[in-house]
Amino acid sequence: MRAPVLITGGGRRLGRHAAEALADQGQSVIITYRTERSDLEQLRAKGVTTLKADFSDQAGILDFIACLKRETSCLRAIIHNASDWLPDQKGVDNASLSQAADNFHHLFSVHMLAPFLINQACQPLLLAHNGPRDIVHLSDAVVCKGSKKHGAYVATKAGLESLTQSFAAGFAPDIKVNAIAPALIMFQPDDDAEYRKKALKKSALQIEPGADVITQTIHYILNNPYLTGVVLPVEGGRSVI
Numbered sequence: 001m002r003a004p005v006l007i008t009g010g011g012r013r014l015g016r017h018a019a020e021a022l023a024d025q026g027q028s029v030i031i032t033y034r035t036e037r038s039d040l041e042q043l044r045a046k047g048v049t050t051l052k053a054d055f056s057d058q059a060g061i062l063d064f065i066a067c068l069k070r071e072t073s074c075l076r077a078i079i080h081n082a083s084d085w086l087p088d089q090k091g092v093d094n095a096s097l098s099q100a101a102d103n104f105h106h107l108f109s110v111h112m113l114a115p116f117l118i119n120q121a122c123q124p125l126l127l128a129h130n131g132p133r134d135i136v137h138l139s140d141a142v143v144c145k146g147s148k149k150h151g152a153y154v155a156t157k158a159g160l161e162s163l164t165q166s167f168a169a170g171f172a173p174d175i176k177v178n179a180i181a182p183a184l185i186m187f188q189p190d191d192d193a194e195y196r197k198k199a200l201k202k203s204a205l206q207i208e209p210g211a212d213v214i215t216q217t218i219h220y221i222l223n224n225p226y227l228t229g230v231v232l233p234v235e236g237g238r239s240v241i
């Protein structure tokens, strides 16, 4: 059996696009999802293994790790794609502050604790694969400047970028660890026209490129033997305007 590539949150959008592309190339793929839905059947029909997982807390992460180890004894790569783009809870009353704290803990768990524990637990599975081994973290290009509306989201993505460097140092030379920092790849369905127009103007190229630019970047990373500890921006020239 070819060692599978694990893509967390790979049942939708960018992660799904990458999962389908890898499966179409004959690569064994495992994805995680939180709730059963009909469109997962199309992935299963392509031979993709789907594992139910919620990374909102430590118990959910450890449950997933146990489930993964029952599913496979080796891994070609781990792509930490799962994410929750949760806006900050504003307000100074106790209820708002309590919700803000809960949100921060949630985002820490999904964006930092899950990659941290899964990487640590799955190092032996990657080493069991005879060939190149990769870990890819999906961050966000906005890490370098922060966000007025998504401060906790961006802070936990910044922590994920730091983990990229730590794991790159700790897992070298046997496992490469890199990050991709996208910006405006694919709108959410409920993004309105005004938001879309404003968002497009934030980059030099002013387009919504779609998921393939991330799939291409994943392919580049997996096939480059001399890349580790880097964060690759895929942001349409946002940094130059």
Ligand SMILES: NC(=O)C1=CN([C@@H]2O[C@H](COP(=O)(O)OP(=O)(O)OC[C@H]3O[C@@H](n4cnc5c(N)ncnc54)[C@H](OP(=O)(O)O)[C@@H]3O)[C@@H](O)[C@H]2O)C=CC1
Residues within 6 Å of the ligand: 008, 009, 010, 011, 012, 013, 014, 015, 032, 033, 034, 035, 053, 054, 055, 056, 080, 081, 082, 083, 084, 085, 110, 138, 139, 140, 141, 181, 182, 183, 184, 185, 186, 187
């Ligand atoms: N789309 C864009 O323009 C940008 C994307 N990025 C990053 O790229 C990656 C992919 O983006 P995109 O496809 O839009 O991401 P999504 O917002 O679609 O999130 C990816 C998937 O993560 C899963 N997920 C969410 N919360 C949890 C949780 N608590 N536990 C486990 N899984 C969870 C969901 O899958 P399910 O519901 O099936 O469980 C979700 O569809 C993300 O890391 C994102 O932060 C960064 C900048 C721009």
Ligand SMILES: Nc1nc2c(c(=O)[nH]1)N=C([C@H](O)[C@@H](O)CO)CN2
Residues within 6 Å of the ligand: 082, 083, 084, 085, 140, 182, 183, 184, 185, 186, 187, 188, 199
């Ligand atoms: N988990 C997610 N993270 C982000 C998303 C998303 O849909 N899910 N979208 C963005 C936006 O595209 C932003 O970059 C510009 O609107 C950022 N992160």
